[in-house]
Amino acid sequence: MGRVTAMTLPPSDRLIVVAFGGNALQRPGERGTVEEMRLNLRAALAGLEPALRAGTPLLITHGNGPQVGSALLRSEAAAREVPPHPLDVAVATTQAEIGSLVVGELLAAIRALGLPERAACALVTHVLVDPQDEKLLAPTKPIGPFYDEATAHSLERGRGWALVEDAGRGWRRVVGSPTPHSVVELESIRALVERGTIVVAGGGGGIPVARTGAGDLAGVEAVIDKDHTASLLAQLLDADQLVILTAVDAVYSGFGTEEAVALNRLSVVQARELLDTGTLPAGSMAPKVEAAAEFAHATGRTALITNESGFATALAGSGGTTIYSDR
Numbered sequence: 001m002g003r004v005t006a007m008t009l010p011p012s013d014r015l016i017v018v019a020f021g022g023n024a025l026q027r028p029g030e031r032g033t034v035e036e037m038r039l040n041l042r043a044a045l046a047g048l049e050p051a052l053r054a055g056t057p058l059l060i061t062h063g064n065g066p067q068v069g070s071a072l073l074r075s076e077a078a079a080r081e082v083p084p085h086p087l088d089v090a091v092a093t094t095q096a097e098i099g100s101l102v103v104g105e106l107l108a109a110i111r112a113l114g115l116p117e118r119a120a121c122a123l124v125t126h127v128l129v130d131p132q133d134e135k136l137l138a139p140t141k142p143i144g145p146f147y148d149e150a151t152a153h154s155l156e157r158g159r160g161w162a163l164v165e166d167a168g169r170g171w172r173r174v175v176g177s178p179t180p181h182s183v184v185e186l187e188s189i190r191a192l193v194e195r196g197t198i199v200v201a202g203g204g205g206g207i208p209v210a211r212t213g214a215g216d217l218a219g220v221e222a223v224i225d226k227d228h229t230a231s232l233l234a235q236l237l238d239a240d241q242l243v244i245l246t247a248v249d250a251v252y253s254g255f256g257t258e259e260a261v262a263l264n265r266l267s268v269v270q271a272r273e274l275l276d277t278g279t280l281p282a283g284s285m286a287p288k289v290e291a292a293a294e295f296a297h298a299t300g301r302t303a304l305i306t307n308e309s310g311f312a313t314a315l316a317g318s319g320g321t322t323i324y325s326d327r
Contacts, residue, residue, distance in 0.1 A: 014240030015057040015193060019230035019291075020044060021246045022063035024308065025098065032066055034101070041105045047245070047308035050315070052110060055118075057193055059237065060102060061230040064204030065143075067094040068223075072144035087143070087175065088207050088219030095124050095203040102200045120198040125185050126217060127206030127224055127232075129178040136176035141223050146170030176222045180206060180229045184217065186236055193237065202229045227291035235298050241315075242295040242303040244288045249310045251289060251321040253279070264319070267326045268297045292323040300325045 024044035026032045051058060068090050075084040085093070099122025106120045129136060139162045147155065152163040152171030163171045183189070183206065192199050205224030209217040227244055234242040248255075250262040253274070266274065271293040280286040285305075292303035306320030314320030 013057065015059060015234075015237055016051060016241045016243060017059045017061070017230055017234035017237070017239045018048065018051075018311075019227055019242070019244045020060065020062045020308075021244075022065050023247045024062065024245065025064075026066045032070055037098070037101055038105065041101055042109075044245070044308045045102075045105055045109050047311035049109070049113065050312040052113060052115060052118075055116075057196065058198045059189070059193060059233060059239070060106075060198065060200045061202040061226055061233065062098055062102065062200070062204070063226050064091065064094040064098055065223075067098060068204065069144055076145060086219060087221045087223070088209065091204050091207045091223070092124055095207065096122065098122075098203055099124070099200045106198060106200075118196065118198060119192075120200070121192065122200040122203075123185055123189060123192070125183060125189075125201045125203065125206045126209045127180045127202070127229055128182045128184065129208050129210055129220055129222065129224065130181060131210045131220065133176070133178035136178040136220070136222055139174040139176045141175050141177045142166060142172045143175055143223060144173050146172050177225055178208065178220070178222055180224050180232050183229075183233060183236065184209070186233075189233070190237060202226070202233055205229045225287045225291070227288050228294070231291035231295045231303075234295050234303075238299075239295075239301075241301060242292060243311065243315070244292060244303065244305045245308050245311065246285070246288060246305065247307060249307050249319060251280075251285060251305055255285070263321055266293075266321060266323045268293045268323065269326050271296075271323050289323070296323045296325045297327075300327060 025037045025040055030036045071090040071093055103120045103122050110118055146169055149171055155161050156163055161173050163173050166172045189199055189201050205226040206229050208220040208222040208224050210220050212218050252260045252262055254260045271289050288305055292305055295303045303323045304314050304320050306314040310319045
């Protein structure tokens, strides 16, 4: 399962919430086949070996951006034969698909390590958002396939979508990315975690829903940031730690330049000051730092940002970026 086998975390009954980035499922240049996703997950989950050996309670969230894009593309391609799915249903579909793969690879990893059998399950998760959220009403998040200009304008008229031209590559739909407020299945997740089950939940940020006037759930055409949902779950479940796994080993100042420096420890105040500079990429590292700072501020506990191979050493206090509370 990788090269972290020499390190084992001390036994703990305190929950760790782990958020895997999209690179854990699909690498650049890959087509996103099921076999590719299985192999990528196998490598990514190797980083969890110390936690599995210690029997640490785990809740896992994951990204689903490429998979939702593929689902929407399939839906569009087959639109003459079957009705296309709305975005919230595409999120639900990919949650189940990816959750199934994660659970399968987790159970295989536990068996391969010769560890006592543990239950694991994937829970399709709905997340409540505010239908008047400014981030929802001002769509900026690109999703799905590219269209030519004529098709884009036709979709704007016919479906009421917002589409924007994307750097000469064509036109693409944009949707809002609202703040997650609560998790519908929270008590089910809590009960499973308390029974020792490894839970996969909140995939892709959760299925965005809002309450109708009658109190029912209605799907919302939006994408919720996965790291913010992970942070919310960690807070609501009183987790000991939030770990956000990404493609790089730490948060860097001057990333991509010769002056790049790893920031191994950031207080919440320092993290927010860094965010205010606007130097962190809005679509990748910035939401991770925001989510980590939210958790640290709300709980007084620490959040980690690192990559899969750095998981064990970062938890042991060496490597990665730790974001801690000032209070």
